[in-house]
Each structure stands twice: as structure tokens, then as C-alpha cells.
Amino acid sequence: xxxxxxxxxxxxxxxxxxxxxxxxxxxxxxxxxxxxxxxxxxxxxxxxxxxxxxxxxxxxxxxxxxxxxxxxxxxxxxxxxxxxxxxxxxxxxxxxxxxxxxxxxxxxxxxxxxxxxxxxxxxxxxxxxxxxxxxxxxxxxxxxxxxxxxxxxxxxxxxxxxxxxxxxxxxxxxxxxxxxxxxxxxxxxxxxxxxxxxxxxxxxxxxxxxxxxxxxxxxxxxxxxxxxxxxxxxxxxxxxxxxxxxxxxxxxxxxxxxxxxxxxxxxxxxxxxxxxxxxxxxxxxxxxxxxxxxxxxxxxxxxxxxxxxxxxxxxxxxxxxxxxxxxxxxxxxxxxxxxxxxxxxxxxxxxxxxxxxxxxxxxxxxxxxxxxxxxxxxxxxxxxxxxxxxxxxxxxxxxxxxxxxxxxxxxxxxxxxxxxxxxxxxxxxxxxxxxxxxxxxxxxxxxxxxxxx
Amino acid sequence: xxxxxxxxxxxxxxxxxxxxxxxxxxxxxxxxxxxxxxxxxxxxxxxxxxxxxxxxxxxxxxxxxxxxxxxxxxxxxxxxxxxxxxxxxxxxxxxxxxxxxxxxxxxxxxxxxxxxxxxxxxxxxxxxxxxxxxxxxxxxxxxxxxxxxxxxxxxxxxxxxxxxxxxxxxxxxxxxxxxxxxxxxxxxxxxxxxxxxxxxxxxxxxxxxxxxxxxxxxxxxxxxxxxxxxxxxxxxxxxxxxxxxxxxxxxxxxxxxxxxxxxxxxxxxxxxxxxxxxxxxxxxxxxxxxxxxxxxxxxxxxxxxxxxxxxxxxxxxxxxxxxxxxxxxxxxxxxxxxxxxxxxxxxxxxxxxxxxxxxxxxxxxxxxxxxxxxxxxxxxxxxxxxxxxxxxxxxxxxxxxxxxxxxxxxxxxxxxxxxxxxxxxxxxxxxxxxxxxxxxxxxxxxxxxxxxx
Numbered sequence: 078x079x080x081x082x083x084x085x086x087x088x089x090x091x092x093x094x095x096x097x098x099x100x101x102x103x104x105x106x107x108x109x110x111x112x113x114x115x116x117x118x119x120x121x122x123x124x125x126x127x128x129x130x131x132x133x134x135x136x137x138x139x140x141x142x143x144x145x146x147x148x149x150x151x152x153x154x155x156x157x158x159x160x161x162x163x164x165x166x167x168x169x170x171x172x173x174x175x176x177x178x179x180x181x182x183x184x185x186x187x188x189x190x191x192x193x194x195x196x197x198x199x200x201x202x203x204x205x206x207x208x209x210x211x212x213x214x215x216x217x218x219x220x221x222x223x224x225x226x227x228x229x230x231x232x233x234x235x236x237x238x239x240x241x242x243x244x245x246x247x248x249x250x251x252x253x254x255x256x257x258x259x260x261x262x263x264x265x266x267x268x269x270x271x272x273x274x275x276x277x278x279x280x281x282x283x284x285x286x287x288x289x290x291x292x293x294x295x296x297x298x299x300x301x302x303x304x305x306x307x308x309x310x311x312x313x314x315x316x317x318x319x320x321x322x323x324x325x326x327x328x329x330x331x332x333x334x335x336x337x338x339x340x341x342x343x344x345x346x347x348x349x350x351x352x353x354x355x356x357x358x359x360x361x362x363x364x365x366x367x368x369x370x371x372x373x374x375x376x377x378x379x380x381x382x383x384x385x386x387x388x389x390x391x392x393x394x395x396x397x398x399x400x401x402x403x404x405x406x407x408x409x410x411x412x413x414x415x416x417x418x419x420x421x422x423x424x425x426x427x428x429x430x431x432x433x434x435x436x437x438x439x440x441x442x443x444x445x446x447x448x449x450x451x452x453x454x455x456x457x458x459x460x461x462x463x464x465x466x467x468x469x470x471x472x473x474x475x476x477x478x479x480x481x482x483x484x485x486x487x488x489x490x491x492x493x494x495x496x497x498x499x500x501x502x503x504x505x506x507x508x509x510x511x512x513x514x515x516x517x518x519x520x521x522x523x524x525x526x527x528x529x530x
Numbered sequence: 531x532x533x534x535x536x537x538x539x540x541x542x543x544x545x546x547x548x549x550x551x552x553x554x555x556x557x558x559x560x561x562x563x564x565x566x567x568x569x570x571x572x573x574x575x576x577x578x579x580x581x582x583x584x585x586x587x588x589x590x591x592x593x594x595x596x597x598x599x600x601x602x603x604x605x606x607x608x609x610x611x612x613x614x615x616x617x618x619x620x621x622x623x624x625x626x627x628x629x630x631x632x633x634x635x636x637x638x639x640x641x642x643x644x645x646x647x648x649x650x651x652x653x654x655x656x657x658x659x660x661x662x663x664x665x666x667x668x669x670x671x672x673x674x675x676x677x678x679x680x681x682x683x684x685x686x687x688x689x690x691x692x693x694x695x696x697x698x699x700x701x702x703x704x705x706x707x708x709x710x711x712x713x714x715x716x717x718x719x720x721x722x723x724x725x726x727x728x729x730x731x732x733x734x735x736x737x738x739x740x741x742x743x744x745x746x747x748x749x750x751x752x753x754x755x756x757x758x759x760x761x762x763x764x765x766x767x768x769x770x771x772x773x774x775x776x777x778x779x780x781x782x783x784x785x786x787x788x789x790x791x792x793x794x795x796x797x798x799x800x801x802x803x804x805x806x807x808x809x810x811x812x813x814x815x816x817x818x819x820x821x822x823x824x825x826x827x828x829x830x831x832x833x834x835x836x837x838x839x840x841x842x843x844x845x846x847x848x849x850x851x852x853x854x855x856x857x858x859x860x861x862x863x864x865x866x867x868x869x870x871x872x873x874x875x876x877x878x879x880x881x882x883x884x885x886x887x888x889x890x891x892x893x894x895x896x897x898x899x900x901x902x903x904x905x906x907x908x909x910x911x912x913x914x915x916x917x918x919x920x921x922x923x924x925x926x927x928x929x930x931x932x933x934x935x936x937x938x939x940x941x942x943x944x945x946x947x948x949x950x951x952x953x954x955x956x957x958x959x960x961x962x963x964x965x966x967x968x969x970x971x972x973x974x975x976x977x978x979x980x981x982x983x
Contacts, residue, residue: 221711224711225680225682225683225686225710225711226679226680226682226683226711227678227679227680227683227932227933229678229679229932230678230679230680230683233678255933256933256937257678258674258677258678258679258932258933258936259931259932259933259934259937316769316805346819349803350802350803350805352769352803352920353920356918356919356920358883358884358918359825359879359880359883359884359915359917359918359924360880360883362917362920362923363822363823363825363880363917363924366799366821366822366823366923366924367822367931368819369816369819369820370816370819372812372816423937424937427812427813427816427937430811430812430813431811431812462812464812464815464816465809465811465812466809467805467806467809467815470815470819471812471816471819478712478820478931478932478933479680479682479711479712479931479932480680480708480709480711480712480931481712483711484709484712484876484877484880
């Protein structure tokens with residue numbers, strides 16, 4: 078650690094020690110580029126955050142990886158981190174259209190008619206999303222049309238049954254942590270395409286919720302930071318970036334960093350709250366005004382044992398109506414104890430964001446509704462309101478309302494002078510996921526290396 | 531002026547010396563409340579900005595006032611500022627559906643069929659907007675439905691002719707400086723309702739573009755600031771606001787202000803870029819992530835005389851296709867010289883935001899297209915890219931994408947502890963206009979006085 082108040086000189090200054098920023102630094106460091114990472118919080122990991130609850134490590138942030146996420150899988154193997162399968166055996170529950178259905182395959186808990194409508198809709202969604210190039214969604218043949226409407230508009234047009242609409246909404250909330258009304262249909266299609274499609278993103282087996290990380294997802298960031306020992310400065314929120322043809326100067330809480338290049342590896346909306354001198358061009362600034370974060374609160378309760386498994390329940394609940402939009406079994410790999418994780422999305426979460434006690438009560442009561450009274454008496458409970466973290470601004474990721482991608486999308490990765498942009502939002506594969514974050518770090522490290530060589 | 535580096539103690543600290551902030555301060559000052567205003571720029575006036583061009587004062591920002599804007603009209607009278615009518619006599623031009631039509635009433639330059647379709651649509655719009663309470667648009671009976679769709683979706687559903695759709699888009703751009711795809715339909719209706727309806731906002735005679743201010747609109751702010759002599763600090767951008775039960779502390783460029791209350795009188799997106807300690811609640815922070823500014827570049831060319839008037843042209847052009855969406859006669863009241871003002875909106879403006887020379891060429895060529903070659907040789911030319919001003923972030927005002935008002939709208943005026951919110955975006959009458967800005971200052975002065983008494 079350099080003494081506070083110092084001026085540090087380096088080749089590349091990275092803002093943000095999440096997966097994107099740390100991978101940027103790691104890649105550059107491996108190429109013998111001198112790099113420093115400035116992190117606002119007193120920890121690394123960004124939107125991953127693992128902590129102990131009742132003796133087991135649980136994830137308050139990003140948690141799952143899945144097939145097709147080659148980069149994160151590769152890094153986990155490189156780091157010798159073990160993984161285990163998300164528990165999903167047993168009966169899942171789906172509340173939509175006023176009814177709770179139960180089935181081993183959660184979607185088959187819906188009525189046959191609703192399933193039929195949904196499957197047709199999903200086929201149409203998959204077909205449309207294949208027309209969206211993930212490196213330039215605004216170049217899709219129907220980009221203007223799709224970017225002029227919301228996912229809610231598409232839903233209302235394509236689905237007639239309330240149960241099917243509810244199920245669609247529940248899926249959108251689970252995947253985006255946003256309400257269908259907030260999302261551009263073009264952005265929706267882009268995001269699905271980047272993650273292998275609707276079924277890929279909504280599935281456990283064979284999908285993005287298939288695998289968990291032993292010891293918690295934050296281990297990846299911590300291992301990266303260990304490799305960068307001495308090059309990561311914690312509790313140094315960057316307030317201002319001056320930049321010109323010669324270089325960049327970053328001012329954080331108590332440190333000044335002079336560098337050849339800056340890499341800003343935080344969500345666009347958070348990046349927009351840094352002061353730039355000269356100011357960002359209109360299109361880039363406009364993008365930061367139009368990339369609101371999703372909104373999710375993760376709530377985890379631990380128990381002596383995963384008692385629901387005895388009743389042949391999987392622990393999975395998708396709920397279009399209650400406050401907890403998604404519940405999953407969150408027990409440790411050896412099932413030596415039990416845990417459930419509940420997600421409060423969007424409006425439901427915001428209503429409970431400021432009242433810790435009521436939030437806990439609502440979550441446990443919902444767990445009990447689905448798994449019995451035993452759920453009311455956990456051994457441990459913890460939750461995390463991502464929207465209350467000013468250096469994330471919400472979770473999972475920065476989204477796009479209608480009109481944003483077609484009018485501002487080109488500014489997403491385009492460097493501004495000597496400032497480059499990373500973060501999972503800038504990924505063209507697995508945008509919004511840990512895999513996309515790491516990919517963005519690799520892409521931006523290439524960009525910067527190309528200029529320094 | 532207090533010496534820089536000082537700590538100043540006061541009762542109320544106001545952020546922003548636009549019309550909202552200055553009127554807040556003026557109202558409090560009149561009630562013997564000690565108040566200081568911190569302004570980021572080296573001038574007062576916010577989104578009003580008047581300057582001399584070829585001997586006459588022109589407005590690079592807000593410019594027009596109209597009937598029903600009681601508060602701004604009252605203040606102008608109080609200040610002894612003179613006004614004059616916007617020149618509109620003669621033939622106006624409207625390009626939509628690939629054709630340029632000409633008529634004394636601009637809307638009648640459209641084909642009869644397009645007019646019929648539009649008039650039906652406007653009747654429906656006016657009826658819907660009357661159902662939207664401007665102090666709580668999310669309480670409209672159809673709020674959820676209207677907030678789940680864009681103005682573009684409504685247009686595509688209600689209008690069948692390309693010419694009518696083009697005309698609708700041109701009107702939306704002129705009123706909102708935003709693309710129809712960006713705007714929530716509920717926000718659209720709310721905004722119209724707050725300004726007396728669609729016809730009120732789009733009209734010159736009897737509408738929001740009826741009257742101009744002799745010497746420029748910034749005079750209002752300057753007169754207010756004169757009244758507050760010694761209480762307004764220029765070039766003091768507020769970077770951070772600490773707040774607790776006891777009071778607030780504002781840190782600006784080189785000044786610390788300790789006060790009982792803070793009034794933040796800047797657009798929500800700009801307010802979101804101030805650092806708050808403790809951070810803003812999730813709903814308020816989320817609002818600042820979802821209130822993108824409109825995007826407009828005002829371009830003014832001056833001539834020896836208003837030569838178009840000789841050809842019986844009004845100077846007014848509404849153009850759904852060309853780069854300059856709106857042109858108006860901008861000559862001084864005595865017509866001792868001539869001037870035209872052109873508006874570059876949204877996408878068209880952004881494409882030209884970074885190239886001063888090309889922008890001038892495009893604007894003058896467009897003026898020439900409508901008014902003849904003489905327009906290519908102005909005596910003077912000036913323009914202003916509001917999106918390049920970091921302390922405005924764009925113009926005219928902060929807007930709302932779908933899902934924002936229903937999920938975050940309640941946070942618009944709700945104080946956060948000892949922090950209150952002003953600005954034209956918070957107005958319930960003439961939101962987005964100078965009148966709304968001043969009204970918001972009066973409302974917030976009442977709020978704060980209620981707590982200090």
C-alpha cells in the first residue's frame with residue numbers, strides 16, 4: 078500500500094475492483110504493463126459479495142455460473158476453485174394467474190394452456206433474439222421498432238392469458254431484476270442473445286443457474302486481487318478524471334493517480350457520477366443518464382437442515398404475485414445444514430428496502446407459505462439491498478429503456494480519448510453475468526495494450 | 531462575496547442558481563430566512579442563457595412564455611421586464627410524409643387526411659391527459675397501463691398514415707426535445723396536462739410559444755440574483771452533501787456551507803451526481819438514474835433584415851425529416867434586423883453535437899432550403915449544445931421512460947431528511963417550463979419555512 082495523500086504514477090489506472098476491473102489489471106499485469114486499481118469500497122468483488130452465515134459461505138451478490146460461460150469456468154479452474162451443482166431435485170412451485178402449481182419441472186407447474194402460450198412466445202423470442210448482433214444491437218433489422226417498445230408492450234400483444242403474462246413477468250424479473258415496463262424490447266432480446274437465449278437464462282439444469290461456487294463467488298475477485306498484491310487501493314472512490322492527449326489524472330478520496338490510460342470498470346450509471354474534465358461527449362453522457370440499474374434484494378435464511386428436501390421439495394419457487402419473486406435452495410454442497418435464498422425484485426423490493434425488520438418478516442413468512450412453519454425459525458438470516466450501495470446503484474446490471482440502444486448504444490464501449498470502458502454491461506457475451514464482466518476486462522486489456530505497444 | 535475556502539453558516543443552502551433555486555432563495559430571503567445559493571457555473575440562470583448577437587439579445591436557452599403561466603408573467607411584471615409577441619404572421623411550413631406543405635396555420639399545411647387523423651388523436655390525448663393528476667400521475671386510473679408503454683407505441687397504434695405519424699413525432703420532439711420512443715405514455719400525458727394540453731404546448735398564438743422577453747429570458751434570473759446580492763456564490767459546484775438530524779453540510783469547489791436545510795434545485799439526473807452521506811434512499815437514487823434530460827441544440831443566425839417576411843413567410847417551420855426539427859422567426863421586437871432560430875433535437879442533434887462547423891453548415895443550408903439562398907450568409911451565428919453542459923446534462927428537462935413514474939415517481943418531491951427538492955421537473959403546473967421552475971421554488975420555500983418556523 079502506498080501512503081495516502083500520495084501521487085502515484087502508473088501506466089494504466091483502473092476504476093473499480095470488481096471482476097471486470099481486476100481482470101483488466103491482471104491481464105495488463107501479466108503483460109508487464111504497470112497498473113493500479115482504485116476501489117471505492119473497503120473490499121474487492123463489486124457485485125459479488127460472499128460472507129459466512131451460520132458457518133457456511135453464502136453469496137449476497139452474483140452466485141451462479143452455467144454452461145457456455147467459458148471464461149468464468151476457465152478462471153475458476155485456473156484458480157483451483159471448486160464448484161457444485163445447484164440443488165434442484167424435487168417438486169418446484171410456480172404461482173401465476175392466482176394459482177400455485179407444483180411440478181418437478183417448474184414451468185410445467187403452469188396450466189397446459191399457459192404453457193402452450195408461453196412456449197409459442199419463447200419460440201418467437203428466441204427467433205427474434207437471433208437477429209440481434211450482440212456487438213451492435215442497434216444494427217438488428219428491426220432495431221428501431223423493437224427499441225421503440227417495452228417488454229410489457231410485447232407481452233400484452235403476444236400473450237392473452239393472465240397466467241401466461243404473470244409467468245412472463247416473473248421470468249423477466251428473475252433474469253433482469255427489472256419490471257417488464259422498464260425494458261426496451263430490443264435490449265431484452267440483446268440480453269437474451271448474449272446469454273444463449275431465454276431458456277438458457279431461466280434454467281437451472283443446462284442454464285445460467287446450474288452451478289454454484291464452493292466458498293462463494295467473491296473468491297474469484299479475492300484471488301485476482303491477491304495476484305495484484307500492492308496494486309489495488311481500497312476505500313479510494315474516484316471522484317474526478319482529468320484527461321487530455323498526454324494522459325489521465327484520477328483523484329480519489331485521498332490519492333492522485335497519474336497514468337497514460339484510464340479504464341473505468343463500473344456500471345454506466347455509476348461511471349456517470351464521476352466528474353470528467355473535459356466533460357464526456359453528449360452521447361456518452363446521455364448513455365450514463367439512461368442505464369438504470371436493476372433492483373434486487375437477496376435474502377438468505379439458514380436452518381439446521383434442508384427440511385423441505387424431506388418433503389421432496391426442490392426449494393425452487395417462482396412467484397409472479399408475492400413479494401419474493403424467486404426462491405432457491407441455498408444449502409451448502411454437503412447439505413450439512415439448510416438454506417433458502419429469496420429474491421425481492423423491483424417494486425416489491427423497493428417497498429421493503431428501508432425497513433429491515435419488515436423485510437425479514439415478509440421473507441420468512443413467504444418461505445413458510447411454501448415450505449411450512451419450520452421456515453419461520455431460521456438459525457441465521459442475512460440480506461443485502463444492492464440499491465442502497467452507492468457504488469453499485471442496484472443489481473444485477475445496468476439496463477436500457479426504449480430508445481437508449483439505438484440512440485446511445487454506440488457509446489457503450491467507444492473510448493473517450495484515453496478513457497476506456499469495461500464492466501459486464503459492455504460485454505457482448507453473457508452481458509450482466511460474472512462471465513461477461515471478466516470478458517469485458519479481457520477486451521479492454523487488449524484495447525489498451527494495442528495503444529501502449 | 532465571502533472569501534474562498536471559508537466555512538459559511540446559514541439557515542438554508544440552495545444548490546443551483548437557476549430560476550428554481552433563485553426563487554427559493556428570494557422567497558426565503560423575503561421571510562427573513564438566511565439563505566445562500568451555490569451555483570456551479572460562473573453565471574446564474576441555469577437553462578436560461580441570453581447573449582448579444584449582432585447587437586441584439588438572443589436566447590440560447592428557454593425563450594418563450596405563454597398564457598396560463600401566471601407565475602412567470604407575474605414576476606416579469608414585478609421586475610418591469612417588457613415582453614413582445616412571437617412573430618408568426620405569414621405562411622408556415624410543415625414537412626411530414628415526404629412533402630412540404632405551406633399554410634398560415636402550420637398544422638393546416640398537412641394533408642386533410644393527416645389533419646383528420648391527428649385531430650382525432652389529439653382529442654383522445656387531451657381526454658386521457660385530463661385523467662392524470664399532475665401531483666400524482668401514478669394515481670391515474672390507467673397509470674400502470676400508460677406507464678408500461680412508450681409514446682411511439684401509442685402513435686403506432688392510433689395513427690395509420692405516415693404523414694400523421696411524422697407530424698406527431700415532430701410535435702413530440704418540439705415539446706419534449708426527446709424521441710417518442712424514449713417517453714413513457716403516462717409521462718407524456720402528465721406533461722401535457724401540466725401545461726394545459728397538447729394544443730397549449732404546441733401553439734404560438736394562445737400557447738406556450740406566444741410571447742418573448744425583451745432583453746432575453748436570463749434577465750429574470752439576473753434580477754433575482756441582484757435582489758440576493760452577496761448571497762449567491764458562483765463557480766461553486768456542490769460535490770457532496772452530508773446530512774443528519776441536526777443539519778446539512780455542503781462541500782463545493784472551495785466552500786463549505788453548514789445549514790439547517792438544503793434545497794437541491796437542479797435536474798434529478800444532475801442531483802444524482804452529487805454525493806450524499808448517508809446515501810439517498812433506493813427510490814430517490816433510482817429516480818435520479820431514470821430521469822434522462824432531453825437533448826436539444828439551439829442555433830441562431832442573424833441577418834440584416836427578416837427577409838423572409840417580404841415573401842410573406844412566418845419563419846416557422848416544423849420538419850419531421852430534416853435535421854432541424856423546428857425553425858422560428860427570432861428577430862428583435864422592432865425588426866431592425868432579422869434572425870432565425872433552429873432546433874436540433876435528439877438523434878439529429880447528437881450526430882452534430884461534436885462538429886461545430888458541420889453543425890453551422892447543416893443549419894444554414896436548412897434555413898436556405900426553406901427561405902432561400904440569402905439565409906446562407908448570416909451576419910452572425912451562434913449555437914449552444916446543452917448536452918455538453920455537465921451542470922444541465924441536456925435540455926429542456928428531465929424526462930421519464932416507461933416504469934419510472936409508477937415505481938419511482940413518489941420520490942420526486944419527497945424530502946430526504948433535511949434535503950428538499952426543487953426544479954422545473956418537480957412542478958405540478960408547467961413542468962419543464964420557466965413558470966414551473968419558479969413555482970417549484972415557491973413550493974419548496976413553503977416546505978422549508980414550515981419546518982423552520
